[in-house]
Amino acid sequence: MSPAAPVSVTIDDIRVARKLLDGIARTTELESCRALTDRLGGPVYLKCENLQRTGSFKIRGAYVRIAGLSESERARGVVAASAGNHAQGVALAAQQLGVRSTVFMPVGAPLPKIAATRGYGAEVLLEGTTVEHCLTAAKAYSEETGAVFIHPFDHPDVVAGQGTVGLEILEQCPEVRTIVVGTGGGGLLAGVAAAVKAVRPDVKVVGVQAASAAAYPPSLAAGHPVVLPSVTTMADGIAVGRPGDVPFGLIRDLVDEVRTVSEESLSQALLLCMERVKLVVEPAGAASVAALLESADAPLEAPVVAVLSGGNVDPLLMLRVLRHGLAAAGRYLSLRIRLPDRPGALATLLAELAGTDANVVDVAHVRTDASLQLGEVEVELHLETKGTEHCRAVVARMSAAGYPVSEG
Structure with a gap:
């Protein structure tokens, strides 16, 4: 504790x-x-x-923290760990104060955030897959080099x-x-x-x-x-x-x-x-x-x-x-519908959908799946809708037309 x-x-x-x-x-x-x-x-x-x-x-806290370092501390540089925002704040703050900065970021960090951190003058080192891995690496780097560790919030x-x-x-x-x-x-x-x-x-x-x-x-x-x-x-x-x-x-x-x-x-x-x-x-x-x-x-x-x-x-x-x-607001609906694998079946399905006034964004046609019966295909549909009630109306109409419908 x-x-x-x-x-x-x-x-x-x-x-x-x-x-x-x-x-x-x-x-x-x-x-x-x-x-x-x-x-x-x-x-x-x-x-x-x-x-x-x-x-x-993040620039607010990072700048105040680094500005408060002594001359000898600044000379040793600073080190931080972050997936993005703190990294950029430390990098810019250090650049403004003429302090060398090193930032550990996860291997999977978004490329725009890595590029931005480097753009502010920091040396970026990729370490592990989580911020916790980066924190461990940053603290070890601080102990080895004397660079001052800049915590994202606990100071x-x-x-x-x-x-x-x-x-x-x-x-x-x-x-x-x-x-x-x-x-x-x-x-x-x-x-x-x-x-x-x-x-x-x-x-x-x-x-x-x-x-x-x-x-x-x-x-x-x-x-x-x-x-x-x-x-x-x-x-x-x-x-x-x-x-x-x-x-x-x-x-x-x-x-x-x-x-x-x-x-x-x-x-x-x-x-x-x-x-x-x-x-x-x-x-x-x-x-x-x-x-x-x-x-x-x-x-x-x-x-x-x-x-x-x-x-x-x-x-x-x-x-x-x-x-x-959009999905949470009832404005995006994903459906899976099984059809007989014969010419015109998909066109008939889409014609029925046209009557619901939902906009088809994407259609995926699956024929090779172990769960499908011989002569059966599954169609995955992504639709733009007008809200929760509209989603219910679309599902109800497709069910009434005889289509077995699964959501999600």
């Missing part, structure tokens, strides 16, 4: 961090969101850290840097009543809470985690950070199996609530940001919006500010997530 660290980041620390970040980090936009405002019945704003330099809030300077987001929100939206922040290890949530509660203790701060990667609820219940046996979520930016000691102490003492959201809500949130707000957001960055989509049973007091923490999404992942989001 590791005891939670005492509250160790103050409003003065965050104000000093803000001065350090002047000219380095952008004061990101606060955008109103009509779609969510209508849903909640009160004003909703989005804090667009996806438009921050390097595409996420007071990092938390103070992330806390500048909270100060900006209070200035941009003085009437705010609730701030919603996606969280993994806890650096951003802890920093925002430390800033907001020091100035406006009446404002509620709510953390959000992916349900399948939620280390904070059991940790808060236990009174100390606990390790999850496994972490599985599309939101890789918040896929952290154990809270940091420094953030945990702050979150335990200052955050009003930590909620969890489903993978379906994460994908729908990403889709909403793209379609209705015209913003590219990664799944982790959309966690706060996912919480608003799930808030019907536990309303949040408006005005609400939801932090979009990052926008560094791999294009291939975005294709999969958008399809998942």
Whole structure:
């Protein structure tokens, strides 16, 4: 067991961090969101850290941490481990401060993130298949070379840097009543809470985690950070199996609530940001919006500010997530239908589908499968639909026409 660290980041620390970040980090936009405002019945704003330099809030904490190093520490360089956002934040911060940086990234990290990290001047070393492998390698590298290890969230300077987001929100939206922040290890949530509660203790701060990667609820219940046996979520930016000691102490003492959201809500949130707000957001960055989509049973007091923490999404992942989001919203339907293997059978099927007003995106015709009977084929169809009711109507019509239908 590791005891939670005492509250160790103050409003003065965050104000000093803000001065350090002047000219380095952008004061990101606060955008109103009509779609969510209508849903909640009160004003909703989005804090667009996806438009921050390097595409996420991470530059804030990384720069403050590296700026606080002594001259001898800077001379030894810095090392970090990350699948993307922290890597880019450390690389740019080190470049701005004239410090050599080395970043360990997983072998399977998206190529755009690797290229961006190298583009900011870091030496990128690929190690293992998970961030945990990279963390082990980075710490070993630190011990061998003397390079300073820059933790992604578990250091007071990092938390103070992330806390500048909270100060900006209070200035941009003085009437705010609730701030919603996606969280993994806890650096951003802890920093925002430390800033907001020091100035406006009446404002509620709510953390959000992916349900399948939620280390904070059991940790808060236990009174100390606990390790999850496994972490599985599309939101890789918040896929952290154990809270940091420094953030945990702050979150335990200052955050009003930590909620969890489903993978379906994460994908729908990403889709909403793209379609209705015209913003590219990664799944982790959309966690706060996912919480608003799930808030019907536990309303949040408006005005609400939801932090979009990052926008560094791999294009291939975005294709999969958008399809998942469309399916969750009832706007994408996958069907498998068995037909007799004879001329015209597929044309007849497609003619029947045309009457449903669903748009056929893709057709796969399978003849060689052990589960098929002799003289039988299976057709896999991917359809664009107009919503859940339309999906039901399509399935009902095909069944009524005598086609054995399987979904998924």
